[in-house]
């Protein structure tokens with residue numbers, strides 16, 4: 001048995017995704033936005049050089065490095081392209097286990113699957129030969145309920161108020177979609193459980209979450225009904241590229257961002273973490289997290305990613321850390337913006353709607369006593385009936 005590939009140099013908190021090259025992946029949602037990307041790339045380089053050479057120091061946009069300062073900036077009307085970058089921390093209050101990251105005890109619990117090494121369960125080559133452990137784990141960790149958090153609905157409010165440029169998520173739990181963000185609002189950098197595809201390159205037939213859930217809970221290995229190939233949720237496995245949209249949208253979005261809000265991520269996973277340095281050097285950056293993160297570290301420096309977060313030094317001029325849970329942080333910001341009541345009512349209303357739909361679904365499934373493990377048409381209806389792409 002050889003060493004676990006690529007595992008030795010990982011950070012202890014979260015694992016990194018190899019192959020972040022910007023080549024085409026087989027992701028079908030490529031928007032073909034590449035036309036202006038050369039220009040955006042030049043903007044990025046210009047920014048990087050001016051920062052590195054200390055040429056143009058960033059402009060101080062916030063009147064105060066605090067949540068109040070951020071709120072006043074949002075209210076000033078000068079801030080219309082907010083990007084949210086979110087990670088597992090925004091879903092923990094929804095009871096979603098941190099599916100892929102060690103630290104949840106997940107990797108320690110994998111012995112029963114007889115893996116050659118723990119990470120194999122999320123490695124694409126291993127999965128294609130031995131899909132059983134992954135689906136057994138998916139069943140074990142499958143969320144009982146998909147109920148977005150206050151934080152998810154806060155992001156939705158930014159969208160409704162015309163302030164959200166895009167939300168970049170590392171999560172695969174689909175809660176952004178349940179909260180009402182749609183395909184174009186969202187970059188699921190590490191993929192999603194929302195859709196699945198046949199792994200055969202020639203086929204690539206798409207399946208929805210209901211179809212996949214049924215397979216997972218009936219302990220069936222999901223097989224394509226067209227070509228009998230293996231069907232895999234569209235989450236990014238180790239050894240797979242990030243979705244092409246991640247790279248094309250990133251180049252368009254970040255140079256135009258006028259406020260970056262980073263929530264519930266320890267900024268340990270590349271290339272996601274390096275996004276914070278892609279905004280202009282005047283763009284304010286707000287971190288809502290349990291601890292400070294993203295400050296310049298040797299690793300980021302080595303790869304040429306400057307622009308680590310600076311909350312505390314004498315030179316700090318644009319970064320704000322609000323240390324709390326994501327829900328508390330969003331409520332506090334909503335309060336300062338005068339949106340608190342609206343947000344709380346929105347959350348209550350949406351949660352009631354999800355609860356009543358759950359009840360209906362349960363009642364329906366107990367009435368349908370026929371098992372229904374076969375012959376269901378995939379790909380048409382989505383689990384969240386009122387969401388569409």
Ligand SMILES: [Zn+2]
Nearest residue numbers: 198203224227
């Ligand atoms: Zn197929």
